[in-house]
Amino acid sequence: MKSNVGTIDRTLRILLGLALIAGAATGVLGAWGWVGVVPLATGIFRFCPAYLPFGLSTCRVKQAD
Structure with missing residues (x-):
């Protein structure tokens, strides 16, 4: 799982x-x-599944595959 x-x-x-x-x-x-658990979890794990279909990333540095 990439950040x-x-x-x-x-x-x-x-x-x-x-x-x-x-x-x-x-x-x-x-x-x-209690829906706040979702943004809390995505922040802690640095991974947002909703970004995947759109190819989005707010990370600065690209990670090697």
């Missing part, structure tokens, strides 16, 4: 995911806030 999530993208995903989860845990956002 396709860059540093800024990764930071934003982790922050958004944590904010959504915190909102859901405190009851501010309701149950839909």
Whole structure:
């Protein structure tokens, strides 16, 4: 699995995911806030499956295959 999530993208995903989860845990956002697990996981693993069909990558350095 090649990384396709860059540093800024990764930071934003982790922050958004944590904010959504915190909102859901405190009851501010309701149950839909648990969807924050998705951006949190993609930020932690530096891989976004939604980028694959479009050939997108926010990483600066190209990785060797």
